[in-house]
Amino acid sequence: MLNISEQTDNRSVEQKSILFKTLKTPNAGKLLAKVLVSISLVFFVLLFFPWQQNIRGKGKVTAFSPGQRPQSVESAIAGRIEAWHVIEGQFVEKGDTILTLSEVKDDYFDPQLLQRTQEQIEAKRQSIDSKKEKITQLENQIEALQNLMKVKLEQAQNKLRQSRFKLTSDSVDYEAEKVRYANQENIFYRNKQRYEAGNIALTKFQELESKYQEAKMKLISAENKFLESKTEVINARVNITGVEAEYQDKISKARSDLNNTAAEVFEAEAGLAKLENQFSNYQIRTQNYQLVAPQSGYVVKALKAGVGETIKEGESIVQIISENPRLAVEMYVKAMDVPLIQKGRKVRIEFDGWPALQFSGWPSVSVGTFGGVVQVIDRVESRPGEFRILVTPDPAEEEWPQQLRMGSGTKGWVMLDNVPVWYEIWRQLNGFPPSLYEAPEDAVLVKEEKK
Template sequence: LWRLHAVLGGARVAFTAALLAVGGWLVIDQAVSIGQFVAIEIVFLTILVNLEKLISGVDSIFDILTALAKLDNTFQHEGVDISPFNPQDSQPVEGAAWLKNFSETHPPSDRRAPWRWMAFLAVTFFATLFLPWTQTVSMVGTVTMDNPMERPAALHAAENGRLSTWFVREGQVVRAGDTLMIMEEIGAEYLDPALLQNMEQSQEAKESAFTAYSQKARAVSMQLAQAREGMAPQLAAAQLKVQVDSTDWVAYHVGERVAERQKDRADSLLALGVISRQAWETQQVTWQKARAQAQSQRQKWTSSRADYRAKKIALQENLAKLESTLAAAQAESAGATEAATQARSKTNQIARRVSNRYVVAPRDGVVIELAKLAPGALVKKDEEILTVVPAYAEVVVMASCEPNDIPLLEAGQRAMVAFDGYPMLPIPGWPEHSVGMFEAKVRFVSAAATQEGGGFAVVLEPSETWPPALRAGTNSHVTLLLKDVPLWFELWRQLNGLPANRSAS
């Protein structure tokens, strides 16, 4: 034993010196940094310290081997019967005679037996180190419904009221739409039994007013469109009359000027005595008529221009009135729309409040956790009344994984799950052969940690049939299966606190 300790101490000194020499040379050569060198030295020294701790317990092993050797010397020999019926063993001897008789009847066995035992144990231990060991990641979780629509639904009171009648009991199976209980109204503004009918009539009246205002707006809009279409032709006709009167006035004005020149010529001829006075008077009358016609036509042209401007102003005023009437009709229609919408909303609210008096089952399931209320008791808004859970639904496990193990997880990985309340016999290193554990696989790994606890959510779905009596809320223990490694590698990893290997998949 002392030789073993001496060899181990010498090996440690030699290994440390070699490590310092090689590490110093690598640091000087800048092949590794000083931090990497220190880390490597710490790892190897930790391995040596753990190995020394293992060797320090060899004393007990040597004691066991010595005891085995003595037993072998005592009982394992050839050709000698040491049973209670051996007459030589039953003879009374004393002192040296007894020793002589024992040495003759119990010859020494082979001295190589202890070494055989040591070799057998060493080979067994060495072979054990190469047994396959499945690395795992442990998590805890809770069973929950896979479909969110099938999870337990707690029903709460939608409004304040008074409990009237229960129609179910705890444990009763119900169908979606079944009436579970009836509540009475306690609000003063909702006590009128004909409140809903009155609100419906009010809604119909406001909708009729909206329809009338809408029709009025459409009629005014049509009048406005027709007035705009008729305005252009009327203005065009008036404009044409102005142009005709203007042309006529120009013609009469030219005739007036011609008659005036003829009058002046007649005056000159009368003074020379070329024409008679009667001819001169005739020319004067012609000039007066031409002058009167020109002035009359000018007045007519001026009047037609005034009529055109008045017509244009009248048409524009009519359009403005129609636009104002249309805007008023549209405003009245919008007000009627708002009133009808408010009436419709109020009617729907009252109808919903009336329907809330009848608490119905949202889905098929079983009634549990009835509120401890008797008929006549007051129920407050949002107070929990009862819970409906599905009779059976597909379940999954919602587990929480530590941040250090997240790099080892991915969708599709295999896992073994144990549920509270079900007998289980786990086998470390070989979880697939454990008893009472069920196969599962990872469906989803959260990309962010949860606010509560800082873990990452992991969803596992069954890979085989899970217990049919499994219920939501059952605690579960998840063992995620990673890579298969030799036992010596797993011991070395555990001693050095290194993470597990990621699965080969």
């Protein structure tokens, strides 16, 4: 068996403790330890401080209204620059002449083009008036022919009635003569037999024969009158048809002339309208020889240089910017952050050239930044993966600097909700999007109105 003693040797331990007690801790080490402990405590406390989440974006200064943004003044016609009436940086009122153009197209070289076109218009108007007067005369002529046709038809019908009356009278006379002739013929042949028998004298027989021949002559004459009356009736009927046909032909010809003249009037009126349109175009083109300012503002840049330079239709000549535009910031944010932004969100903006110290999570301690409000959010992407928002000055914050110029660069932070600092660090390390617990009051009101 092993012989192990139950007593322990404490001399080595006591020696070590004595050695440690003899050593001294440096003052710098103590100070560093205190500093590190203090920093750790402060950092630990800061982890529970509120941090306002935000969405970052870059952009530039622009005008909120499209009409107040820099615009190019274009020439409506092709021409040659004759004279400049402004210089760059000059303020111009709306309607002021910027430059004067001269004509370069041979169709408009005539200096009396407007006067000659006006003379053509007056001649065309007089031609139309003459044709309208002709239409009036043709209408009167047609009316007169219609009235004359009625008179002639009435006369022809009266003649037809007279012919019928005469036919009736002649037919009665003819019938009467036939009866007389038959009686005289009977008397003649009876007395002829008596004469042949010697019962009457020759003188008596010759007297009867003379009466018989006279009756025969009267019968033939009555028959001829009867036939003439028939012919007159037929002629009267034919005359009615002829009169109607004659005047219908004259009326139809007059109506044809009337329609042709009316067509000429319509064609002349179309030509007149074309000439008036051409005259108006000439007038407008003449007015475009003077290029005027579309709005009051400053001449930014002349895009065309010297006198005598030829420009094309629709070519930009000079840029003008509005005098007092309503400034806004055109900011671009990532597509993943757009659903978290609503109209009315507060924005902190840092302008290029203005010194600033920005604590994005603590906007209240930021220096040199300016307040804004989200007014417009584009419904389609403006850049690949980015959407544009328009930010206007916040009326509750300090006014934006008067020295701002359009096109200046900006940095912006769209302010969201408050979260602990440890949560924001955790979110950033994991790449999660910001949290959104409450929408601005304006956005809530908009949603309620839509519902």
